[in-house]
Amino acid sequence: TQLLEQSPQFLSIQEGENLTVYCNSSSVFSSLQWYRQEPGEGPVLLVTVVTGGEVKKLKRLTFQFGDARKDSSLHITAAQPGDTGLYLCAGPPQEGYQKVTFGTGTKLQVIP
Amino acid sequence: NAGVMQNPRHLVRRRGQEARLRCSPMKGHSHVYWYRQLPEEGLKFMVYLQKENIIDESGMPKERFSAEFPKEGPSILRIQQVVRGDSAAYFCASSPPAGREQFFGPGTRLTVL
Numbered sequence: 286t287q288l289l290e291q292s293p294q295f296l297s298i299q300e301g302e303n304l305t306v307y308c309n310s311s312s313v314f315s316s317l318q319w320y321r322q323e324p325g326e327g328p329v330l331l332v333t334v335v336t337g338g339e340v341k342k343l344k345r346l347t348f349q350f351g352d353a354r355k356d357s358s359l360h361i362t363a364a365q366p367g368d369t370g371l372y373l374c375a376g377p378p379q380e381g382y383q384k385v386t387f388g389t390g391t392k393l394q395v396i397p
Numbered sequence: 398n399a400g401v402m403q404n405p406r407h408l409v410r411r412r413g414q415e416a417r418l419r420c421s422p423m424k425g426h427s428h429v430y431w432y433r434q435l436p437e438e439g440l441k442f443m444v445y446l447q448k449e450n451i452i453d454e455s456g457m458p459k460e461r462f463s464a465e466f467p468k469e470g471p472s473i474l475r476i477q478q479v480v481r482g483d484s485a486a487y488f489c490a491s492s493p494p495a496g497r498e499q500f501f502g503p504g505t506r507l508t509v510l
Contacts, residue, residue, distance in 0.1 A: 327501035327503050330498055371439075384445055385430075387440045388439065
Protein backbone atom coordinates (compact mmCIF):
# COMPACT_ATOMS: atom_id res chain seq x y z
CA THR A 286 0.00 0.00 0.00
CA GLN A 287 1.42 3.37 -1.01
CA LEU A 288 1.23 5.88 1.84
CA LEU A 289 1.38 9.65 1.69
CA GLU A 290 2.49 11.29 4.92
CA GLN A 291 1.78 14.98 5.37
CA SER A 292 3.47 17.35 7.78
CA PRO A 293 2.72 19.20 9.82
CA GLN A 294 -0.56 17.69 10.87
CA PHE A 295 -1.81 20.96 12.35
CA LEU A 296 -0.67 24.51 11.73
CA SER A 297 -1.97 27.71 13.28
CA ILE A 298 -0.41 30.96 12.06
CA GLN A 299 -1.07 34.68 11.96
CA GLU A 300 -2.35 36.39 8.85
CA GLY A 301 0.53 37.50 6.65
CA GLU A 302 2.92 34.71 7.61
CA ASN A 303 4.36 32.20 5.16
CA LEU A 304 4.08 28.43 5.52
CA THR A 305 5.03 25.18 3.82
CA VAL A 306 3.17 21.88 3.90
CA TYR A 307 4.95 18.67 2.95
CA CYS A 308 3.68 15.46 1.39
CA ASN A 309 6.09 12.52 1.45
CA SER A 310 6.09 8.92 0.34
CA SER A 311 8.56 6.07 -0.10
CA SER A 312 6.79 5.21 -3.35
CA VAL A 313 6.86 6.86 -6.76
CA PHE A 314 3.67 8.54 -7.93
CA SER A 315 2.83 9.22 -11.54
CA SER A 316 1.23 12.51 -10.49
CA LEU A 317 0.13 14.29 -7.33
CA GLN A 318 -2.90 16.42 -6.68
CA TRP A 319 -3.45 18.96 -3.94
CA TYR A 320 -6.93 19.59 -2.57
CA ARG A 321 -8.33 22.04 -0.02
CA GLN A 322 -11.35 21.11 2.05
CA GLU A 323 -13.32 23.63 4.06
CA PRO A 324 -15.52 22.59 6.99
CA GLY A 325 -18.76 21.00 5.85
CA GLU A 326 -17.70 20.79 2.21
CA GLY A 327 -16.04 18.34 -0.13
CA PRO A 328 -12.38 18.64 -1.18
CA VAL A 329 -11.71 21.05 -4.02
CA LEU A 330 -8.91 20.34 -6.47
CA LEU A 331 -6.20 23.02 -6.46
CA VAL A 332 -3.53 21.64 -8.78
CA THR A 333 -1.99 18.56 -10.37
CA VAL A 334 1.76 18.14 -10.74
CA VAL A 335 3.04 15.54 -13.15
CA THR A 336 6.72 16.00 -14.00
CA GLY A 337 9.53 15.48 -11.48
CA GLY A 338 10.81 18.89 -10.38
CA GLU A 339 7.73 20.67 -11.67
CA VAL A 340 6.70 23.92 -10.00
CA LYS A 341 3.23 25.39 -10.35
CA LYS A 342 1.94 28.68 -8.98
CA LEU A 343 -1.62 29.53 -8.13
CA LYS A 344 -1.70 33.13 -6.91
CA ARG A 345 -0.02 32.97 -3.48
CA LEU A 346 0.28 29.17 -3.55
CA THR A 347 3.37 27.44 -4.96
CA PHE A 348 3.35 23.69 -5.54
CA GLN A 349 6.43 21.61 -6.22
CA PHE A 350 6.82 17.97 -7.21
CA GLY A 351 10.04 16.31 -6.11
CA ASP A 352 12.58 15.24 -8.70
CA ALA A 353 12.03 11.58 -7.86
CA ARG A 354 8.22 12.03 -7.79
CA LYS A 355 8.03 10.73 -4.23
CA ASP A 356 7.24 14.00 -2.50
CA SER A 357 5.59 17.35 -2.97
CA SER A 358 5.31 20.63 -1.14
CA LEU A 359 2.81 23.45 -0.94
CA HIS A 360 4.06 26.90 0.02
CA ILE A 361 1.65 29.70 0.88
CA THR A 362 2.93 33.26 0.89
CA ALA A 363 1.28 35.90 3.08
CA ALA A 364 -1.45 33.59 4.36
CA GLN A 365 -4.97 34.95 4.66
CA PRO A 366 -7.92 33.75 6.76
CA GLY A 367 -9.52 32.45 3.56
CA ASP A 368 -6.68 29.93 3.29
CA THR A 369 -7.98 28.16 6.39
CA GLY A 370 -8.89 24.56 5.71
CA LEU A 371 -7.70 20.98 5.43
CA TYR A 372 -5.05 20.48 2.76
CA LEU A 373 -4.79 17.03 1.23
CA CYS A 374 -2.29 15.62 -1.23
CA ALA A 375 -3.31 12.63 -3.30
CA GLY A 376 -2.01 10.57 -6.15
CA PRO A 377 -2.38 7.45 -8.23
CA PRO A 378 0.60 5.13 -7.74
CA GLN A 379 0.69 4.22 -11.41
CA GLU A 380 -0.30 5.97 -14.61
CA GLY A 381 -3.72 4.80 -15.66
CA TYR A 382 -4.50 3.31 -12.25
CA GLN A 383 -7.59 4.99 -10.99
CA LYS A 384 -7.46 4.27 -7.29
CA VAL A 385 -5.98 7.29 -5.59
CA THR A 386 -4.13 7.37 -2.30
CA PHE A 387 -4.88 10.36 -0.07
CA GLY A 388 -2.44 11.92 2.35
CA THR A 389 -3.04 12.19 6.06
CA GLY A 390 -3.97 15.88 5.74
CA THR A 391 -2.73 19.18 7.15
CA LYS A 392 -5.21 21.33 9.02
CA LEU A 393 -4.36 25.00 8.59
CA GLN A 394 -5.80 27.84 10.63
CA VAL A 395 -4.95 31.41 9.69
CA ILE A 396 -5.76 33.86 12.47
CA PRO A 397 -6.74 37.40 11.44
CA ASN B 398 -21.75 22.26 -16.17
CA ALA B 399 -23.01 20.84 -12.90
CA GLY B 400 -20.51 19.33 -10.53
CA VAL B 401 -20.81 16.11 -8.61
CA MET B 402 -24.11 16.01 -6.75
CA GLN B 403 -24.85 14.10 -3.61
CA ASN B 404 -28.06 13.70 -1.71
CA PRO B 405 -29.18 13.92 0.89
CA ARG B 406 -26.69 16.37 2.40
CA HIS B 407 -27.67 15.27 5.88
CA LEU B 408 -29.18 11.95 6.90
CA VAL B 409 -30.28 10.86 10.35
CA ARG B 410 -30.98 7.22 11.05
CA ARG B 411 -31.66 5.15 14.15
CA ARG B 412 -29.61 2.08 14.87
CA GLY B 413 -30.77 -0.85 12.75
CA GLN B 414 -32.22 1.23 9.92
CA GLU B 415 -30.90 1.42 6.39
CA ALA B 416 -29.09 4.39 4.88
CA ARG B 417 -29.02 5.09 1.15
CA LEU B 418 -26.61 7.71 -0.14
CA ARG B 419 -26.81 8.90 -3.75
CA CYS B 420 -24.18 10.33 -6.04
CA SER B 421 -24.59 11.76 -9.52
CA PRO B 422 -21.19 12.17 -11.23
CA MET B 423 -20.20 15.07 -13.42
CA LYS B 424 -21.41 14.90 -17.01
CA GLY B 425 -19.11 12.73 -19.06
CA HIS B 426 -17.59 11.01 -16.02
CA SER B 427 -17.95 7.25 -15.92
CA HIS B 428 -15.88 6.52 -12.81
CA VAL B 429 -17.21 6.97 -9.29
CA TYR B 430 -15.42 6.66 -5.96
CA TRP B 431 -16.79 6.63 -2.43
CA TYR B 432 -14.84 7.80 0.62
CA ARG B 433 -15.58 8.04 4.32
CA GLN B 434 -14.28 10.80 6.55
CA LEU B 435 -14.45 10.93 10.32
CA PRO B 436 -14.16 14.29 12.14
CA GLU B 437 -10.60 15.63 12.15
CA GLU B 438 -9.43 12.80 9.89
CA GLY B 439 -8.51 12.34 6.24
CA LEU B 440 -10.39 10.52 3.53
CA LYS B 441 -10.61 6.74 3.63
CA PHE B 442 -11.18 4.99 0.31
CA MET B 443 -14.17 2.67 0.24
CA VAL B 444 -15.01 1.63 -3.31
CA TYR B 445 -14.33 2.43 -6.96
CA LEU B 446 -17.00 1.77 -9.57
CA GLN B 447 -17.55 2.14 -13.25
CA LYS B 448 -20.93 1.80 -14.91
CA GLU B 449 -22.38 -1.57 -13.84
CA ASN B 450 -19.01 -2.74 -12.48
CA ILE B 451 -17.28 -2.70 -9.12
CA ILE B 452 -13.59 -2.24 -9.87
CA ASP B 453 -12.13 -2.08 -6.37
CA GLU B 454 -14.02 -2.54 -3.13
CA SER B 455 -11.01 -3.16 -0.92
CA GLY B 456 -12.02 -0.35 1.45
CA MET B 457 -15.57 -1.51 2.01
CA PRO B 458 -16.49 -3.30 5.23
CA LYS B 459 -17.35 -6.89 4.41
CA GLU B 460 -20.78 -6.73 5.98
CA ARG B 461 -23.70 -4.30 5.77
CA PHE B 462 -22.11 -2.07 3.11
CA SER B 463 -22.75 -2.28 -0.62
CA ALA B 464 -22.41 0.01 -3.61
CA GLU B 465 -23.68 0.10 -7.14
CA PHE B 466 -23.44 2.30 -10.20
CA PRO B 467 -26.20 1.22 -12.58
CA LYS B 468 -26.34 1.90 -16.29
CA GLU B 469 -28.94 4.56 -15.66
CA GLY B 470 -29.21 6.74 -12.58
CA PRO B 471 -26.93 7.68 -9.72
CA SER B 472 -24.44 5.61 -7.82
CA ILE B 473 -25.83 4.33 -4.52
CA LEU B 474 -23.94 3.56 -1.33
CA ARG B 475 -26.13 1.43 0.89
CA ILE B 476 -25.55 0.77 4.56
CA GLN B 477 -27.82 -1.80 6.16
CA GLN B 478 -28.55 -2.05 9.89
CA VAL B 479 -26.60 1.08 10.70
CA VAL B 480 -24.66 1.36 13.95
CA ARG B 481 -23.37 4.47 15.73
CA GLY B 482 -19.89 3.84 14.36
CA ASP B 483 -21.22 4.44 10.84
CA SER B 484 -21.73 8.12 11.66
CA ALA B 485 -19.40 10.03 9.33
CA ALA B 486 -19.26 12.18 6.25
CA TYR B 487 -19.43 10.17 3.05
CA PHE B 488 -17.98 11.72 -0.07
CA CYS B 489 -18.40 10.73 -3.66
CA ALA B 490 -15.95 11.70 -6.38
CA SER B 491 -15.98 11.19 -10.13
CA SER B 492 -13.46 11.22 -12.93
CA PRO B 493 -13.54 10.81 -16.70
CA PRO B 494 -12.15 7.65 -18.31
CA ALA B 495 -8.36 7.58 -17.87
CA GLY B 496 -8.54 10.82 -15.87
CA ARG B 497 -6.04 11.29 -13.08
CA GLU B 498 -8.04 13.89 -11.18
CA GLN B 499 -11.13 13.31 -9.08
CA PHE B 500 -13.84 15.86 -8.47
CA PHE B 501 -15.74 15.69 -5.25
CA GLY B 502 -19.32 16.21 -4.25
CA PRO B 503 -20.38 18.14 -1.13
CA GLY B 504 -20.81 14.96 0.89
CA THR B 505 -23.57 13.32 2.91
CA ARG B 506 -23.32 13.61 6.66
CA LEU B 507 -24.78 10.52 8.26
CA THR B 508 -25.75 10.60 11.91
CA VAL B 509 -26.83 7.40 13.60
CA LEU B 510 -28.79 7.90 16.80
